Amino acid sequence: MRAFAVSAGSTALSELELPTPTPTPQGTEVLLRVTHSGVCHTDTHLRAGYYDLGRRGKLRLVDRGIPYPMTMGHEVVGVVEAAGPEADGVEAGRTRLVYPWIGCGECAACLDGRENACPKGRNLGVARPGGYADHILVPHPRYLLGIGDLDPSWAATLACSGLTAYAAANKVLPLPPEAPVVVIGVGGVGLTAVATLHALGHRAICAVDREEANLAVAAELGASLAVPAGSGDLAADVLAATGQPVAAVIDFVNNEQTASAAFEVIVKGGRMVQVGLFGGEVTIPTALLALKMVTIQGSFVGTLTELHEVVELAQQGRVPRIPVIDGKLSLDGVTDSLDRLAAAGVAGRIVLKGE
The missing domain is CATH 3.40.50.720 (NAD(P)-binding Rossmann-like Domain)
Known part of the structure; x- marks a missing residue:
């Protein structure tokens, strides 16, 4: 599969040809073909490789154990292609929105349903490969949400x-x-x-x-x-x-x-x-x-329960959709979109479409 990744110490993205991941033979993983991937301003910081802490200097992502090259992209809608034998309720061919803010599953925050507050987060598009790729591997079907009749481009933006x-x-x-x-x-x-x-x-x-x-x-x-x-x-x-x-x-x-x-x-x-x-x-x-x-x-993103509530509000027509700008899920598409965001010239959300 193709993945569009950034390497440590560089802001240039590269197109990588990688083996398409497969769900483990005994497990709950789900493989989706990426159809839509939103472009978030957080990715401009991930691309730079650090957060600005003022007089404290820079919080470098490599120092936090974030692996590079990094395949970003955490606003993902895709089509289920394969699933592990313990991934209950998953049907191939279904379109699903991905909740990417995944925790360790064992700490107090995770057990309380606040995986976004996990100190050992395994967030897709950060600590694990994300949606700037042809495929994405999700660890459990509970992180997949149906979107009904929602426009998948807009639905992708709901994840972040x-x-x-x-x-x-x-x-x-x-x-x-x-x-x-x-x-x-x-x-x-x-x-x-x-x-x-x-x-x-x-x-x-x-x-x-x-x-x-x-x-x-x-x-x-x-x-x-x-x-x-x-x-x-x-x-x-x-x-x-x-x-x-x-x-x-x-x-x-x-x-x-x-x-x-x-x-x-x-x-x-x-x-x-x-x-x-x-x-x-x-x-x-x-x-x-x-x-x-x-x-x-x-405030950092939100819980899985809150994402279900957001999707429900959207399906009820209670949340007006923001402007969505179409892009192409390609090396040029990802690079140009991140450049535009860094220049603060986007009124709405860019969403990249896969082939």
């Missing part, structure tokens, strides 16, 4: 973009519908968050982004206010737009500037949910952290 947005929204809701919630960074995931908040009944949604095109799409998906970033005083701009401190901020950028602004605009007792991986660090006055009673919470 949709799930991440839904899990982040759940961390700030319930709130009074008119309590201002700020969404910073309305690219693919941020747009999904705006749509999700609106679908769950929230009405005061302030979208923040550098790109006017993204803000326009956010308004179509339910944002009631739009704040262009880049003036140099994001906190002042947000407060001018909302007219009051805000109940919550969901930050899909999460760098020094946006996190600092989020703390400045939050109301007493409010909540900051930090999602983005753009990196850096933020300094917060400890006295104000106590006096304002602010909750700061990190």
Whole structure:
């Protein structure tokens, strides 16, 4: 099979010809032919090989034991081709969405159904080969979800973009519908968050982004206010737009500037949910952290149960689909898509289609 992988110490992707994996003779593995693979901004960090920790330097993925060359791609829809003898309920030819945030299966987080919080995660597209390939091997059929009549291109985005947005929204809701919630960074995931908040009944949604095109799409998906970033005083701009401190901020950028602004605009007792991986660090006055009673919470994708809930909402028509941009699952297609994301010029989600 073909796989499009990045090597350690390089940002260039290569096309590899590898043996097509097969499910183990005694096991639960399932092999799918990849038909759709979404392109996530996280992959730009994986391609670079590190996360920016500000003064602490770089968190290098090789130092975390991540194997290279890495076949990325964690938003995958595919067709079942083969399964191990213990993979109950799996039928060849069925189209399935893959839940990629797989844990060790033994720790407290995994046993509690929070595999995305596993300290020894085996995430597909990171620690295990992902969907930038002709085939993907999934360790158990419980990680496969039916999508019904959903467009498979959009369904693929639900595994990360949709799930991440839904899990982040759940961390700030319930709130009074008119309590201002700020969404910073309305690219693919941020747009999904705006749509999700609106679908769950929230009405005061302030979208923040550098790109006017993204803000326009956010308004179509339910944002009631739009704040262009880049003036140099994001906190002042947000407060001018909302007219009051805000109940919550969901930050899909999460760098020094946006996190600092989020703390400045939050109301007493409010909540900051930090999602983005753009990196850096933020300094917060400890006295104000106590006096304002602010909750700061990190959010990383979501649980398998939450993905089932997202798919159900989508099937009910309660989540408006974000713009999906078609691409080709090829070396040029993966490379060009990641380049576009790194340049912050994508209003929606690129989804690569296999042959």
